[in-house]
Amino acid sequence: MSESAAPLPRGLEKSLLRFYEYLRSEKGLSLHTQRNYKQQLETMAQHLAQMGLKDWKQVDAAWVRQLASKGMREGMKASSLSTRLSSLRSFFDFLVLRGELSANPAKGVSAPRKQRPLPKNLDVDEVGQLLEVDEDEPLSIRDRAIMELMYGAGLRLAELVSIDVRDVHLRSGEIRVIGKGDKERKVPFSGHAKEWVERWLKVRPSLLKGDDPALFISKLGQRISHRNIQKRMAEWGQKQGVASHISPHKLRHSFATHVLESSNNLRAVQELLGHENISTTQIYTHLDFQHLAQAYDQAHPRAKKKGSES
Template structure:
């Protein structure tokens, strides 16, 4: 069923604004489109013909309908967040005087901590010793994800020009198209050099991507996920292997070794420190110990 023009046109302007003015990624825009289209469809089915008729009561009904659809708390929170952003846009656009979604709280979410591999499991996974170009590529990808803490989209988005092998750093485009420079060294550097030496064997024509498939084009995120899961099985690692687990293992091991939360935050490209705390299993007890050991007014005075 198509949406009424009075509901659809403001959404189209909002999606265009998100990309052109705010520079948000297509992925974020796609998520917002999905959530807001669901809101508009529900409102239209309920007899609402224009966004100006939506009040806080209607927003609560949207949230209730999402619960009836058995959406997870995170998905409901995303739907309400998208709705708040859209209404903020309509206020700026002069179509609304107030945001009816502002006072509607999202359901509480339990914070689930991602699992990481221990150092022995990492060593077991990365003991790939083969001169097959695909195996060399796969080890280089896994070494780089674990060695530099990259997101999957950051890995697949890398181009040859983004890599400064001699300096040992990468130019990475993260969430929100934010650029950061990430260092890499050791085995990650060694295997990236190995990959670059054999990369031409898979080339079929001009291609800027650092990591390419056996067809010679940029490797897809799905292919990376599949290959890493296969290597986990081949190397007899007990845990299921996926790209996110390698990134999380990087963060956990870096924090355990350094204790430098801010540095890990920068390396991961997190805008919010609380996100890094979740990734690295930080709890209040750990923070309290760091505080007691480091803060000059918290340290106990030695007895005279």
């Protein structure tokens, strides 16, 4: 405990001291891990003491959630908060083992998930460089059609793989896709995407074996696999001299970013991507609420600041 910290109530401190001895003598944890546990637990014990608690038996799940919320308000990273809660769960397990508690109040409380970093999107020139595939060989036509459609319609890889020929409506420029949760939606496609899908449909019979309904098939004549598409895209990225590693998700992310930059229409991008919640789209496209607030201030008739009217 730091010198500046107030002394802990005896009911909180004595259990901690027994736990530290248990970690040292029975668990055989490294000194680094022991110090980490001690730091986290004493910080939380100080918080509880400030809230008026004097004994660990007073702590329930609501108190644990309050500790987690306090950590979040203080700007703790998700990984650090996860470590804090993990040390608290271990300590309460120890108290349950000794018969001092009947249940572990931290068992059902989890830290927020760590957000996976999004791939850096390609700029428009890089996309153009990647898609400048002009070969007549059927597999090259197929690959360009896949990449044009992935970038032109913002599809998920699983959605693209599952498309059947009957789902493609060239005349109306729509494709029926099945998204997450088996939710069906129609996505528009036009321009280069439509042109290359049409070219692929003309050469597809030369590879087809049997009656597989899949829009995109492999050289074996069967529905193409996720892994095959990932591999082919990476290879085309290298062949076309694109500096960035190419993946299906990077093309989807680039689609979202470029459409949003051009339209500033977050709701439309949400619909196109098949996101249930607009907050997902906001994170996905790096758009922050400050940007939305500025757009609101500029556009809403009753949001203008006083004195701004001339």
